[in-house]
Ligand SMILES: NC(=O)c1ccc[n+]([C@@H]2O[C@H](COP(=O)([O-])OP(=O)(O)OC[C@H]3O[C@@H](n4cnc5c(N)ncnc54)[C@H](O)[C@@H]3O)[C@@H](O)[C@H]2O)c1
Ligand SMILES: Nc1ncnc2c1ncn2[C@@H]1O[C@H](COP(=O)(O)O)[C@@H](O)[C@H]1O
């Protein structure tokens with residue numbers, strides 16, 4: 001990958017889009033992870049106003065510190081970048097209190113995990129509405145179009161996706177080129193939504209390089225019977241998630257009324 005060309009292409013694409021949209025800038029959630037680090041670094045390079053929002057919800061101090069240090073790095077380098085911290089821990093705790101008590105704790109935990117992501121989306125759109133900004137998405141190609149590993153209308157609820165055609169491996173290459181901090185480069189990818197230190201790999205059961213391999217094979221039309229051992233395991237993980245999460249990748253189904261019913 002020619003990182004210089006990719007950087008220039010994405011920055012140009014962002015500038016072109018925002019000029020045509022008639023909006024004034026970008027807002028992006030910065031978590032201390034690699035995807036939001038490069039997304040914020042790219043929107044910063046457009047010269048348009050960029051609001052980086054850090055939104056802890058029972059977050060580990062390491063994650064918070066990485067996010068804040070990254071935003072400070074950007075603020076020092078780019079006059080157009082500003083920083084807002086919004087602690088959503090109390091909002092989330094009150095949300096839980098307002099919900100009825102349920103017994104199935106596994107399903108409840110997953111639903112609450114996704115509620116965290118949706119509270120962040122709501123916050124980003126608050127700022128987008130306030131300043132006429134666009135919400136920049138941070139999803140990469142594997143998350144968005146491979147395994148659908150994101151929260152529908154949570155971190156998936158965005159106005160534009162600058163890095164969604166880059167695999168995670170390409171995200172790392174671009175991050176090194178953009179000079180992203182080493183602690184962010186070294187942090188294992190995590191959604192940070194569970195209140196513990198589980199990584200994306202712990203949750204999915206395969207690493208990003210493995211998923212990228214499977215995505216390539218799946219796209220080539222390979223099937224389960226083509227593999228054995230660990231490759232088979234990874235291919236099955238990928239295929240199952242890809243199929244189950246199609247509803248996140250396709251436009252939502254609309255019930256079309258037969259025209260003669262309307263006459
Ligand atoms: N970037 C990240 O790393 C990241 C970010 C957020 C969440 N996550 C992870 O992603 C996962 C998200 O969980 P999820 O996918 O269960 O939740 P989700 O809320 O994203 O999607 C499930 C919802 O989609 C809808 N749905 C389900 N099947 C459907 C169908 N066939 N057609 C239409 N709509 C349908 C339902 O409303 C359901 O509640 C979690 O494991 C979470 O930890 C990862
Ligand atoms: N703590 C956070 N502060 C700001 N923005 C956040 C935070 N955690 C997550 N985000 C945003 O959501 C996406 C996806 O997050 P994952 O950590 O990959 O689940 C992230 O890129 C931020 O934009």
Ligand SMILES: O=P(O)(O)OP(=O)(O)O
Nearest residue numbers: 031033034035036189190
């Ligand atoms: O989306 P981010 O920035 O939180 O990156 P990662 O998923 O690698 O933690």
